[in-house]
Amino acid sequence: MFGIILFNDFAKLNEFFSNTFFKKNMRYFLLLFFIQVHSQVIIQDSIYIVTRGTNEKRELIADNFNLYNKNITHVGIGICKNNNLLIYNLMPTEDKNNLIIDNLLTFFNRDNIYYKAIYSCAINSSNMNLLINKLTNLKSINLKYDYEFSIHNDNFYCSEFVAYLLNNLEDFDFKTTISDSCFEYYPADFFLSDPRFKLVYLNQINNLIKQ
Incomplete structure (x- = not known):
């Protein structure tokens, strides 16, 4: 206890x-x-956006590009399989495939995390099957992390990957954001534009939180 x-x-x-x-x-x-x-x-018939915030990326990513929550610096999409939450996310790695499949322990087991939040959205069985099939196909190819942060190539950064998966489902249509410098992108907190995503877990170090 x-x-x-x-x-x-x-x-x-x-x-x-x-x-x-x-x-x-x-x-x-x-x-x-x-x-x-x-x-x-964790509920079977829902998808999850699992997020974390680290000090190193906050000024570089969240402060400059996020629209709703300045503490989110990395996102993954989660589905429940055999009572376990599997979190699919893109990270720079030395492996041929930069797609990482985490559980809650491994996703949050990073240095200097001060913010952890999980959002859920109920979906129908048709959408769940679409998502599972898409993830199964993506596991078989070598996805590359997009160091250029461009939506006009075949690689993905973390939020672009999650937006790509959601936009392949029915009734989801997330748009890119265009910055003052005409940079087109998906911010790490893009999904918060959809009120169907509800906060179900929050854990934070209060003196580091960006209001």
């Missing part, structure tokens, strides 16, 4: 991170976090 309470209170968590007891039992506390989130928010 103490571990679960701890992960709901980042003021205490900040202080506890440097504690030797935490370091020795970090895997245990991460497991409690996983169980807590999974039991609270």
Whole structure:
């Protein structure tokens, strides 16, 4: 119980991170976090946008390009399979395929994360089948991370990848944003333009949050 309470209170968590007891039992506390989130928010007939925010990317990405939430620096799309949330996201890697399939533990197991949020949207079985088939096909090809952040090539950055998947479903039509410098892009928080995506989990270090 103490571990679960701890992960709901980042003021205490900040202080506890440097504690030797935490370091020795970090895997245990991460497991409690996983169980807590999974039991609270995972529903079979929904898709999930799983987001995180890191200090390194906030000024570079979120502050300059996000429209609704200045704390989101990375996004992935999640579906429930065999009672596990699988999070598909694009990241720069040395592998031939830059498509990463995370679970909650691995997605949030990054340095300097101060913001974690999960949004859900109920979809029908037809859309779910479309999404699963598209993801199955994408796993078989070598997707490349788009270092140019261009929507006019065959590569993807994280939010572009999620927007591409959603726009392949029925009743979703996310548009790009054009910056003052005429840069066309999908911001990391693009999905928040659709009120069907509801916040179902939030965990943050309050003194680092961008209002």
